[in-house]
Amino acid sequence: MLDENWFTEIVPGAESAFSLKIKAKLHAEQSEFQYLEIYETEGFGNLMVIDGCTMVSTRDNFFYHEMMSHTALYTHPDPKRVWIIGGGDCGTLREVLKHPGVEQAVQIDIDERVTRLAEIYFPELCESNNDPRADLKFIDGIKWVKDAAPNSVDIIIVDSTDPVGPAEGLFSEAFYRDCFNALSPNGLVVQQSESALFHLKLMGEMRDAMSNAGLSHLQTFFFPQCIYPSGWWSGTIASKAALNGFREADSANKPFETTLYNVDIHKASLAQPEFFKKAMAK
Amino acid sequence: MLDENWFTEIVPGAESAFSLKIKAKLHAEQSEFQYLEIYETEGFGNLMVIDGCTMVSTRDNFFYHEMMSHTALYTHPDPKRVWIIGGGDCGTLREVLKHPGVEQAVQIDIDERVTRLAEIYFPELCESNNDPRADLKFIDGIKWVKDAAPNSVDIIIVDSTDPVGPAEGLFSEAFYRDCFNALSPNGLVVQQSESALFHLKLMGEMRDAMSNAGLSHLQTFFFPQCIYPSGWWSGTIASKAALNGFREADSANKPFETTLYNVDIHKASLAQPEFFKKAMAK
Numbered sequence: 001m002l003d004e005n006w007f008t009e010i011v012p013g014a015e016s017a018f019s020l021k022i023k024a025k026l027h028a029e030q031s032e033f034q035y036l037e038i039y040e041t042e043g044f045g046n047l048m049v050i051d052g053c054t055m056v057s058t059r060d061n062f063f064y065h066e067m068m069s070h071t072a073l074y075t076h077p078d079p080k081r082v083w084i085i086g087g088g089d090c091g092t093l094r095e096v097l098k099h100p101g102v103e104q105a106v107q108i109d110i111d112e113r114v115t116r117l118a119e120i121y122f123p124e125l126c127e128s129n130n131d132p133r134a135d136l137k138f139i140d141g142i143k144w145v146k147d148a149a150p151n152s153v154d155i156i157i158v159d160s161t162d163p164v165g166p167a168e169g170l171f172s173e174a175f176y177r178d179c180f181n182a183l184s185p186n187g188l189v190v191q192q193s194e195s196a197l198f199h200l201k202l203m204g205e206m207r208d209a210m211s212n213a214g215l216s217h218l219q220t221f222f223f224p225q226c227i228y229p230s231g232w233w234s235g236t237i238a239s240k241a242a243l244n245g246f247r248e249a250d251s252a253n254k255p256f257e258t259t260l261y262n263v264d265i266h267k268a269s270l271a272q273p274e275f276f277k278k279a280m281a282k
Numbered sequence: 283m284l285d286e287n288w289f290t291e292i293v294p295g296a297e298s299a300f301s302l303k304i305k306a307k308l309h310a311e312q313s314e315f316q317y318l319e320i321y322e323t324e325g326f327g328n329l330m331v332i333d334g335c336t337m338v339s340t341r342d343n344f345f346y347h348e349m350m351s352h353t354a355l356y357t358h359p360d361p362k363r364v365w366i367i368g369g370g371d372c373g374t375l376r377e378v379l380k381h382p383g384v385e386q387a388v389q390i391d392i393d394e395r396v397t398r399l400a401e402i403y404f405p406e407l408c409e410s411n412n413d414p415r416a417d418l419k420f421i422d423g424i425k426w427v428k429d430a431a432p433n434s435v436d437i438i439i440v441d442s443t444d445p446v447g448p449a450e451g452l453f454s455e456a457f458y459r460d461c462f463n464a465l466s467p468n469g470l471v472v473q474q475s476e477s478a479l480f481h482l483k484l485m486g487e488m489r490d491a492m493s494n495a496g497l498s499h500l501q502t503f504f505f506p507q508c509i510y511p512s513g514w515w516s517g518t519i520a521s522k523a524a525l526n527g528f529r530e531a532d533s534a535n536k537p538f539e540t541t542l543y544n545v546d547i548h549k550a551s552l553a554q555p556e557f558f559k560k561a562m563a564k
C-alpha cells in the first residue's frame with residue numbers, strides 16, 4: 001500500500017489510479033477558479049495538479065505539448081495566427097512559437113495563477129513567454145472566442161483540463177460553433193480528447209459536436225502520456241476544410257528540436273485502432 | 283489515499299505506481315517458480331499478478347497480445363513454425379493461431395500453474411489451446427531453445443515477465459545466440475522490451491545483445507499498455523535476415539478479427555520517437 005508520501009489520482013469509472021512518490025509539497029492554493037498544487041516528485045521532476053488531476057510533470061510533458069502543437073501546425077497549410085485556449089503552463093505556447101511562420105500566438109487561460117506557478121516551477125516551459133509574437137491573456141477563453149471577429153485565427157488549440165469544472169464548456173457544440181466563426185477558411189481546432197480506452201463515449205460526442213458546428217473534417221490522433229488516465233491520450237483535429245494528410249516535407253525538415261515528435265511519429269499518431277474505428281462509425 | 287481495496291504495483295526508479303480497485307481476491311498461491319495472484323477488479327475484469335507485477339487484465343490484454351504476435355508474424359515472409367517462450371496465459375498463442383499459415387505453435391512456459399489459472403480466470407485467452415496445431419509444454423524455455431536442432435523454428439516470441447527472476451536469462455546474449463541457432467534462415471525473435479520512458483538503458487543493452495548474437499536486423503515497435511509501467515510498452519524484433527518493412531497487403535487483408543491491430547496500427551508502431559532514435563544511435 002502507498003503511504004502518505006504518494007500523490008494519487010483515481011480515474012472514476014475505470015477505477016484505476018496513477019501515483020507518483022513525492023519528495024516535497026512545494027505549493028498549494030485555491031485560486032479563483034481551481035485548487036492548484038505543486039509537488040516535487042522522486043522520479044518525474046515537478047508535478048502540477050489541478051483539482052486533484054495531474055496536469056504537467058517535468059519528465060513527461062513533452063509528449064502532450066509536442067503532439068498537441070506540431071500535429072496541428074503541420075496539418076494546417078500555413079498557420080500564422082494561433083490561439084491556445086487554456087494551456088496556462090505555457091508548454092504548448094513554447095512549441096507553437098518554434099514554428100517560424102507563426103506571427104502571433106495568443107494564450108488565453110482563465111486562471112493567471114497557473115501561469116504564475118509555471119513560471120516558478122516549470123521555467124523551461126515558459127522560456128518563450130517573452131517572445132514578441134506571444135500574447136498572454138488571463139480571461140475566459142469561451143467568451144474570447146465568442147466575441148472574436150470572423151477570420152481572426154488559423155488554429156485554435158484547446159489545451160484544457162478535463163470536461164468537468166471550468167473546462168466543461170470547451171467540449172460543447174456552441175463553443176465549436178464560435179470557433180468556426182472565428183477561424184479562417186482553412187482554419188482548424190485541435191482539442192485534447194482524453195483516452196480512447198476510458199472515454200470512448202465522450203470522444204464520440206465531442207466529434208459529433210464538432211461536426212454539427214461545421215468543423216466536419218475530423219482527425220483523431222493518439223500518443224502516450226504516462227501521467228494521464230490509462231497512459232494513452234489523444235487529440236482531435238476538427239477542420240473547416242478537407243484534410244489531406246499533413247505537410248510531411250515541412251515536418252521532415254522542421255527547423256527545431258523535439259523530444260518525441262518527428263514526421264514518422266506524426267504519421268503514426270493518425271493510425272486508428274480497430275475498436276476506435278468501429279465505435280466512431282456507429 | 284488508496285485503501286486496502288486496491289492492488290498497487292510500484293515501479294522502482296520511476297517511483298510511479300499503477301493501481302486497480304479490487305472487488306475480490308480470487309486466488310493466491312506460491313507456485314514452484316513464482317507468487318501468483320488473481321483478482322477481480324472493478325473496472326478491468328480479472329487481473330493476474332506474478333511476483334507483485336501486473337501481467338494480464340481482461341480489459342486491456344488485447345494491446346499486448348495482438349502487437350506481440352501479429353507484428354512479428356506479418357514481418358516474417360512465411361511463418362509456419364512459431365514458439366512462444368513464456369506466454370503461459372495463452373493469449374499470444376490464441377493470436378498466433380489466427381494465422382492460417384501457421385502449422386505449429388509451441389508454447390513453452392516453465393510454470394504450468396500460470397496456464398491452469400488462465401484456463402479458469404481468462405478462458406477467452408485459452409480458447410485455442412485445443413487447436414491441433416497448438417502444443418503446450420511446461421518446461422524451461424531457455425533449455426528448450428538451447429537443445430533445439432538448427433532450423434527448427436521460424437519465429438520465437440519471447441513473451442516473458444520482466445528481466446528479473448525466472449525471466450532474467452531471456453534477455454541475455456547467450457539466449458539470443460541459442461535462438462539464432464534454432465531459427466530458420468529468415469527467422470526472427472520478437473521480445474517484449476519494456477517501456478522506452480522508463481527502461482531505455484535496458485532496451486539498448488537488449489538490442490546490443492541481440493546484435494552480438496547475430497540477430498542484427500532490429501526493429502523496435504511501440505504500443506499502449508495501460509496496466510504496464512508508464513502505460514507505454516514496446517516489443518523488439520531481431521531478425522537474421524534484413525527487414526524490409528512487413529507484409530502490408532497480407533496485413534490489410536487479415537482473415538481474422540482484432541481489437542487494436544490493423545495494417546495502419548502495425549505501420550504506426552514502427553515509428554521511432556526522437557529521443558529513442560538518439561539514445562539507440564549512441
